Amino acid sequence: MGKKEVPSLVKDEKLIQRRREEMVKAAVSLFKENGFHRTTTREIAKASGFSIGTLYEYIRSKEDILYLVCDSIYDGVKLRLQQDINGEDSGIQGVERAISAYFKVMDDMQDEVLVMYQEAKSLSHEALPYVLKKELEMTAIFEELLFKVVKQGELHLSEKEIQAAAHNIVIIGQMWTFRRWALQKIYTLEEYTQLQLQQLLYGIKGA
Amino acid sequence: MGKKEVPSLVKDEKLIQRRREEMVKAAVSLFKENGFHRTTTREIAKASGFSIGTLYEYIRSKEDILYLVCDSIYDGVKLRLQQDINGEDSGIQGVERAISAYFKVMDDMQDEVLVMYQEAKSLSHEALPYVLKKELEMTAIFEELLFKVVKQGELHLSEKEIQAAAHNIVIIGQMWTFRRWALQKIYTLEEYTQLQLQQLLYGIKGA
Amino acid sequence: MGKKEVPSLVKDEKLIQRRREEMVKAAVSLFKENGFHRTTTREIAKASGFSIGTLYEYIRSKEDILYLVCDSIYDGVKLRLQQDINGEDSGIQGVERAISAYFKVMDDMQDEVLVMYQEAKSLSHEALPYVLKKELEMTAIFEELLFKVVKQGELHLSEKEIQAAAHNIVIIGQMWTFRRWALQKIYTLEEYTQLQLQQLLYGIKGA
Amino acid sequence: MGKKEVPSLVKDEKLIQRRREEMVKAAVSLFKENGFHRTTTREIAKASGFSIGTLYEYIRSKEDILYLVCDSIYDGVKLRLQQDINGEDSGIQGVERAISAYFKVMDDMQDEVLVMYQEAKSLSHEALPYVLKKELEMTAIFEELLFKVVKQGELHLSEKEIQAAAHNIVIIGQMWTFRRWALQKIYTLEEYTQLQLQQLLYGIKGA
DNA sequence: CATGAATGAGAATTCATTCAT
DNA sequence: TATGAATGAATTCTCATTCAT
Structure with missing residues (x-):
């Protein structure tokens, strides 16, 4: 319904959803504190509980x-x-x-x-x-x-x-x-x- | 009246005022277009009509x-x-x-x-x-x-x-x-x- | 034994040691020639055989x-x-x-x-x-x-x-x-x- | 007697000598505190009691x-x-x-x-x-x-x-x-x- | 799928020096 | 002579992104 699709390298839809929820939760908390630009992808990965490499399996860009x-x-x-x-x-x-x-x-x-x-x-x-x-x-x-x-x-x-x-x-x-x-x-x-x-x-x- | 003082290396107060007005004008235009974080100090200097060195004579930081x-x-x-x-x-x-x-x-x-x-x-x-x-x-x-x-x-x-x-x-x-x-x-x-x-x-x- | 710890973004301790040895070797040679202040981090990176980004994975500052x-x-x-x-x-x-x-x-x-x-x-x-x-x-x-x-x-x-x-x-x-x-x-x-x-x-x- | 001559734009030898003494005195104090490389010519000029322009009337380089x-x-x-x-x-x-x-x-x-x-x-x-x-x-x-x-x-x-x-x-x-x-x-x-x-x-x- | 080391373009800032006034 | 505003090359450091393992 008009949503923008964000492609992922991972196939398992369930996993994508779960990982992304973790990411979003971590990111909200970091963005609130430091804003989007001052938050690094490394920080988001760390706060999400996975590596920077894994982060990029589920998104294309910051x-x-x-x-x-x-x-x-x-x-x-x-x-x-x-x-x-x-x-x-x-x-x-x-x-x-x-x-x-x-x-x-x-x-x-x-x-x-x-x-x-x-x-x-x-x-x-x-x-x-x-x-x-x-x-x-x-x-x-x-x-x-x-x-x-x-x-x-x-x-x-x-x-x-x-x-x-x-x-x-x-x-x-x-x-x-x-x-x-x-x-x-x-x-x-x-x-x-x-x-x-x-x-x-x-x-x-x-x- | 409770304004924050922004120090300058230049002594001439009139000049400071004039240059800063130019700077602000250029910056507003750039910030509007790309936002503060995506605008570089060099762009601001250029749009203001002076060199990056001169920019930093009138401010301490971005x-x-x-x-x-x-x-x-x-x-x-x-x-x-x-x-x-x-x-x-x-x-x-x-x-x-x-x-x-x-x-x-x-x-x-x-x-x-x-x-x-x-x-x-x-x-x-x-x-x-x-x-x-x-x-x-x-x-x-x-x-x-x-x-x-x-x-x-x-x-x-x-x-x-x-x-x-x-x-x-x-x-x-x-x-x-x-x-x-x-x-x-x-x-x-x-x-x-x-x-x-x-x-x-x-x-x-x-x- | 009372050494100052220099933090690194890299986790592999063995690798840290090896890379730092390369760095130190390159740096000694450059410092000898031009002194610490006249040697740039880029020169050190280059002489060490890695990129400036990599250099900063192993140290925090010059x-x-x-x-x-x-x-x-x-x-x-x-x-x-x-x-x-x-x-x-x-x-x-x-x-x-x-x-x-x-x-x-x-x-x-x-x-x-x-x-x-x-x-x-x-x-x-x-x-x-x-x-x-x-x-x-x-x-x-x-x-x-x-x-x-x-x-x-x-x-x-x-x-x-x-x-x-x-x-x-x-x-x-x-x-x-x-x-x-x-x-x-x-x-x-x-x-x-x-x-x-x-x-x-x-x-x-x-x- | 084998001294290196440091040229000056100023003619008056007495003045040169006096100014340079002021410069040297200020510089020693600053170098001691921060070292040569971390001391700026501006600081030396200021501590010597004259402007950066004047400093360069009496020396060619830092x-x-x-x-x-x-x-x-x-x-x-x-x-x-x-x-x-x-x-x-x-x-x-x-x-x-x-x-x-x-x-x-x-x-x-x-x-x-x-x-x-x-x-x-x-x-x-x-x-x-x-x-x-x-x-x-x-x-x-x-x-x-x-x-x-x-x-x-x-x-x-x-x-x-x-x-x-x-x-x-x-x-x-x-x-x-x-x-x-x-x-x-x-x-x-x-x-x-x-x-x-x-x-x-x-x-x-x-x- | 997961990891994390490697990369390098890019950004902010500094500072010796010049030159018009 | 004296001044100080202007300059821009040079420098340190960051960080999104990639890719071999």
Whole structure:
């Protein structure tokens, strides 16, 4: 489904998957600490528990690792989000629930979100679109949610308004991590969630 | 006022300023294209119009350049913003005006904002605080604006609500640049401004 | 035994030893010709028969090479000296024999001694003590030799006199190399040895 | 008298002399601390109290400074030594006096001696001979002294023995500085002088 | 499949020296 | 004479990637 294929010299698909998971885990931790450029492939291999030679059996280049990392994080975020939202109540209530759940995911996956946020731009022109696509899919989740509520007549928003709102939700969630140095000094996650729900729903002038 | 001093081997202060401006201009353009890490000091020197030796007469290390770039961009943004806001009408109207002006600045300085946004995190632990401080000052501008309106009784917001609103304004403005690949396909700047003003003031449930 | 460990990225200890021997050999020859500071790491790599990258798999910095060189030379000198002295006759005769052997070693290892003599001082404050310690050990060999003879009643020297004599022996031996430009024009090694034995044992006034 | 001429762009001989003295003084201090290679011309200029441009009005290259330094030190040592020895008593007594005086000069000029000792070898093939010549002149002083005493019949030494003895005196004096890390822990200058006089005159087998 | 030694292009930085003012 | 800004060749060290075992 539109994923970029990263070739491997190894045939055993199961093994590829397992090794890559180890790699990604190690890499996230290292990227978080030192950033993509300051992390060496040797360090990643070592932290992954195998040799540099083996590392290159499962990827072609250092950039592949970054791609796998971003890919994996998006999948993780999306998976958790979909689990937390699923069927449940719809209407405005459902949107609020989704936002709260999303903020919770951002909080739980802070390190990953940060890495994705800061390093994705280092991807080559070839790989970047795949990641931006994921970012849009993320936004689309909230667009759809809002769209349903509009359809039910509970909200009155144009399509462009829906899009703007969805983008806002997404980055205000991410902001919790990439502005943690400011926000997490002022608010607890619960406070932040309450305040932002208020702002998102009612605005500054809000009732 | 709390700026980090970057030492130079050259004594003539005027010259330092002039050369550094050339450097920063060249660097912004290169960083935008290839990012900080993929840009070499030689490229910066060349694009600045002087030799590598001369470059190092005005800075101590590559990181100094990044710091000067970030510093310069913040100053630029803030300067323009303050010019555009100045005395003028207060009240909610004033806030709206300020937000519009801010979005306009973001649009005009897209390249710079993008660079600052993506590369600032590469600053060392020593220099980073200076830049984060600037980011907070940016936010503080809107906090103060809102605070005045609250004082005048036109808005009813707690301090924490003011802070959240200010952060939202700032990053929704920045989002116009760092999500340009999505947003600028959907909206013109005017549309974006109108829609986001609506969202910020009245929220999803909006009037 | 109190050696400074020089870390390597390579795991195979045997290989490390072999490669470092090649490196040291090449470095001695280059240092002798141009001195430590005028010799580049690339030259050392090339003369050693491997690439610059490989060189740095076996050392951390250029200074490590100098340390390895000094270390190796001292070990070489000491080893040869101990082989030449071993059990043999004791008494004054033994001392004379040892001095002659030592002078012979100095003569055989002129290049090495010269390098060690002239470049050791370029070692960092961290590494220098290890080399000075070796120099003292060298001196201690002669101190012990003299001490035994004193104990046997054949010589009458205080401890401080023993130390002075030992230092004199050591540097008069080294002088053969570092004043070669003067001495080796006047004397053959045999002459030098005879004359200096005379001076050392009986002094200027000597019988 | 066989000195190497170092050209200058400046005409005023008095000025040249004065500036060069300042330069040499600054350089000795810096060389002692960091060695010739690790000292930059900028540092020397600064420590001398003039600009880098001015520095190069009085020398042609960095090496010229080293030559001037060595030259100046030798002249200084020789001057002091000749003052201390002059007419005075002759015979063995005179030799002893000269040695003591020489050791005292070495002690007083430790920094200079050390620099000369360790850095002279960095001189180019062109300049080195001039310095070695000075070293020989130093030795010649003691050769002459000894020669006179031999002539007077108070000592019985061949020419080669005289030369060896003179070399020994010179380097045992220098050793006081370049092995200070060992010797100056054990002896005071007076002790060292007494012990070495004893060794030099009567040898290990002593009186 | 796994290993890790070897490679060398490339990057940041330094510093002796020059020359216009 | 004095100054100090400009220069760029030279140097150390890094690190992604390969390939023989």
